[in-house]
Each structure stands twice: as C-alpha cells, then as structure tokens.
C-alpha cells in the first residue's frame with residue numbers, strides 16, 4: 286500500500302466545514318481502494334492566529350514542505366481586520382506560496398451542464414466549456430523592484446511598479462503549460478503584450494523557444510492579452526490551455542471564472558518546482574472562493590469547489606486520473622440530479638446543506 290501524505294489546512298470561516306466533505310472522499314478511497322492516504326492537519330489563517338498569534342507556525346510550514354500535497358480551504362474575515370499585517374490570515378497563504386515556491390497557478394474554468402444557465406454568457410457559448418488558465422504566480426509586476434512611491438520635490442509624486450521576468454521563470458511556467466496540454470486537448474495559447482512591453486516580447490520569445498526545443502508536438506498560438514480577454518467572452522471554447530504572466534493571469538482567470546456561473550464551484554492548484562531527485566512537485570490545492578464569513582458555521586457552504594480541488598490533487602500530485610475523473614463526474618451528477626446549495630440554488634432544484642451535498646457526491650463517486 287503506497288503512502289500518500291496529505292497536509293490539510295482547513296483555515297477559518299467555512300474552511301473547516303468544506304474540509305470535512307472531501308475528507309469523506311479520502312476515507313472512501315482508503316477503505317475501498319486501499320489508496321493509503323495519510324492525513325495530517327495544521328492551523329492556518331485566523332485559526333492559527335487565535336491559537337498562537339501567527340498566520341502559520343514554523344512547525345506547520347515544515348509539515349507542509351514534507352507533504353506530497355497541501356489541501357488549503359480558506360482564510361480571512363472581519364474578526365482579524367485589525368491584527369498586524371504580517372500575522373493576518375492572508376499572510377499564511379502568502380508564506381505557503383512563497384516557501385513552497387508555487388510558481389504555477391492552475392485555474393480551470395469548467396462549465397457544468399446543469400449550471401450553464403447561470404453564466405453571464407449565453408448557455409450555448411459555455412456549455413461543455415473546459416479551459417485551463419496557467420498563471421505565473423511568483424514573478425512579474427507584483428514582485429518586481431523598484432516598487433515605490435517617490436517624491437519628485439515639485440509637489441508631484443511618482444509611483445513605480447516594475448515588471449521583471451528572468452528566462453528560467455518563463456521557461457518553467459511554459460513547460461508546465463505544455464505538459465498539461467499534452468494531458469488535455471494538446472493546445473496552448475500564450476498571452477502577453479509584445480506590442481508595447483519588452484517583457485511581453487521576451488515572454489513570447491522564450492515560450493516559442495521552449496516549444497520548439499521540447500514541445501513541438503503541442504499546438505502553440507500567441508495572442509495579445511487584451512485580445513485574449515475579448516476572445517474569452519466572445520468564444521471561450523476556442524481555448525484549451527492559456528499560459529500568461531502574473532498580472533494578466535490574475536485578470537483573465539477571474540474573467541474565465543465568471544463564465545462558469547459560480548464562485549463556489551471553482552477549484553485551483555498551485556504547483557512548484559520539480560524535486561531533482563524524486564521528480565515530484567510541491568503542490569497546494571484550494572478553492573478559488575474565500576472564507577465566506579457571512580455564512581460560516583451554518584452548514585450551508587458549497588463544498589463542491591473544495592471537492593473539485595481534491596480532484597485536481599488526485600490528478601496532478603498522485604496521477605490518480607481515473608479517481609479524479611470519477612470525482613469530477615460525481616460532482617456533475619449531483620448537479621444533474623438537481624441538488625443545490627444556497628449559492629447556486631435555482632428554481633425546481635432541491636436545496637441541501639454542506640454535509641448533505643458532500644454525502645451525495647460520495648454516494649455518486
């Protein structure tokens with residue numbers, strides 16, 4: 286029996302409630318398929334702050350580093366609005382991303398047939414939509430130096446952010462996108478602004494070279510990021526994998542998210558560098574939504590984004606493709622059966638709570 290080490294960080298808000306639902310899936314996999322998942326739990330965000338005054342402890346960081354994958358639920362809320370910046374709940378998430386060097390953020394935009402009517406686009410444009418946005422997460426303008434506001438001395442000030450990308454940063458994100466494309470429809474569209482940004486031109490050149498050297502079997506196209514935004518809302522199904530930088534990826538993945546109809550449905554993965562010895566990648570999986578403090582503790586949160594995040598974990602960290610597909614199919618089935626949590630409730634459907642939704646997915650799995 287292989288041992289698969291999962292580190293769970295339920296966080297605060299609805300985090301602990303939705304975590305319990307995918308733990309049911311782990312138990313099922315262990316019992317029925319001898320999957321050998323070992324679970325450890327840690328504290329992050331408000332839960333960690335309340336316990337020991339930090340957003341995540343060094344001990345829990347070490348356990349996150351040692352795990353095969355981290356499952357993160359959600360953190361944040363008004364309760365911690367006035368705590369110091371470096372121990373705020375969000376600081377725990379940032380530290381995990383930074384210390385695990387999670388440079389590749391994967392945001393699928395999948396439109397479940399049963400929810401196509403809740404998209405902001407016409408159902409026929411989004412039915413069957415399945416695209417994957419691969420966003421560079423640790424570089425670019427959010428981190429580049431200099432980053433400051435300076436006094437010009439004449440009553441004027443100047444704000445500076447700097448877009449910086451090194452060769453290796455673009456090479457590794459491009460490689461992730463091409464590798465993922467091979468497991469899907471084998472197409473990558475790279476987006477930048479080469480017409481006005483040196484870093485965009487450079488991005489284009491490096492992606493083109495990586496493609497030619499190692500991934501010539503994958504279909505590669507390039508699009509200016511603004512045109513990409515237009516195409517995403519005009520005809521989203523034309524895309525398979527989109528690879529782009531941190532800033533454009535932030536915006537384009539949020540645009541793509543809204544095509545699918547609901548925030549409570551969206552999973553994400555963040556992948557790190559491959560270990561030179563084991564070939565394994567550090568990885569963290571989390572729903573796109575936050576801690577929903579407005580509904581926390583009521584048993585009404587939608588656990589499906591968390592469950593879909595676990596499906597990504599099965600797929601990318603453990604290569605359990607069959608199980609991942611079965612979990613995705615189980616999620617689609619409960620929606621087809623008309624089960625809805627409050628956030629995705631629609632006329633003619635049956636309203637269920639968090640644990641009833643989780644049980645239904647387990648039953649359909």
Ligand code: NAI
Nearest residue numbers: 359360361362549573574575576577578579580586587628
């Ligand atoms: P949010 O995603 O927590 O909530 C937005 C709205 O969607 C709320 O009305 C909420 O009830 C609803 N919602 C979200 N997830 C849901 C689910 N699974 N089931 C049912 N309804 C759901 O975003 P908001 O309100 O802007 O932020 C709340 C807190 O979460 C803030 O402290 C924010 O910083 C934090 N946050 C944390 C993230 C993370 O942990 N990765 C990501 C985004 C926000």
Ligand code: MG
Nearest residue numbers: 535536538539
């Ligand atoms: Mg965003």
